[in-house]
Amino acid sequence: MAELCVRSVLVTGANRGIGLGLVRQLLGLPNPPQWVFAGCRDPKGQRAQELRNLASKHPNLVIVPLEVTDPTSIKAAAAKVEEQLGGSGLNLLINNAGIAKPKLLENETLENMTQVYTTNTIGPLLVSQAFLPLLKKAAQGSPGSALSCSKAAIINISSSAGSIEEVYLWERGLVVSYRCSKAALNMLTKCQSLGYRDHGVLCAALHPGWVQTDMGGSAGHTPPVTVEASVRGMLKVISSLCEKDTGTFLDWEGKVVPW
Template identity: 50%
Template sequence: MASVICDSVLVTGSNRGIGLELVHQLVDLPKSPGHIFAGCRDPGGPKAQELRDLAQKHQGVITVVQLDTDSPDSIKEASNLVESKLNGKGLNLIINNAGVNIPGSLVETGKKEMVDSYTTNVVGPMLIAKNFHPLLCKAAAQFPQSSMSCSRPAIVNVSTLLSSITRCPENFYRSPMYPYRICKAALNMLTRCLAEDFRKDGILVASLHPGWVRTEMGGPQAPLTTAESVSGMIKVITSLTEKDSGTLLDWEGKNIPW
């Protein structure tokens, strides 16, 4: 693992599960980022207590940010807050982790389930990229001669193996999940579009499958702990290069076909 992942990072959905573990492991790196912005929908609520305790322990490094990825106004306000905290510097890395899993067979899935999933899992990451783009560009300008990496900067969209159209026949009947599969496939297209659009700015964009993880979303039968998944994710993120921009990788660094 690289000794330092980057100078500043924003993690969305950081009050539980993979997001919370990302903040834990990032701050415990031998050379942790100087700024870790931990975004969550309700920073003052009971579900954010562990995150608040962690931020209290690491004052000056972890900043808890009110960030509801379903709200354009919240995203804009969060970008303004992050900019003020960076004191003229750019933002190196965004990990778009916030998401929902609304399982459902075709019979169980209606308009609401599809729209709610799409709003959180696709529109949210798109608006994050749009609003934080100037800060990413500012970070990229600090390394004009450097090749793409998570320091120069990058966006990592947390996706899933279940988004793969190619792999769908081998796992569909175990996990039909129409809303989740379809919106995560759309998230992958967002990754491809952003990778092409932001290439001129030196910003790397990739999708990352964290594995099947034992979280509230993943369920108790999942084989991976959050610690195992996130440790692998950080190794992959620190090793990303220009060739990985616009691709879908898993937590072990293996390429997943679209």
């Protein structure tokens, strides 16, 4: 397995589930990042206890207050990360924060659609915009012109539930607002890959699998993929991404997911 080698990484929604799993495994790499920034909506809350425990053992883990739907919070988070980096750039941004609101199609609401879209699609847009200057700085400071996640990258954690061709697990979870938000996130990823390529920033969407998290198990079924296996697979995929992969939609095993 090619080992991911980055100086700095930011993970949003890092206090539980896949986000916490990403932080754990990044810290456990043979050559861990110099800085792992863990974005968390409520760093002092009960749901962030495990993250705080990790931070007490790893001085390279910095918990950053970050509400991805709040522009003021995003701006403050970017300023904190910039200060911590001390003049260097951010190599890897993983937009992981997301929510799901299970509803039947006939019962879907304006409130649900708005809340889920704001978190799952607009959030990654705003966070990526705020951290773009740091990503560009990392790209400029990296040798060579080829794109890679060691240089500068935005990885959006999507879902094949948002694949218009696959409509993954339709019978087990209609979650219309979630599906629509992830389909929109996929288009955002494609747009980012085109818009940020000249800045040296690779952009890709990843489907983590149907994972054993609070969100994944909310439909009343036990998902087949553990957080550990999903994250290990995604980090392997991330480590191997290169120029040809920018703007693609892949799963946690590196297989192409249809749009």
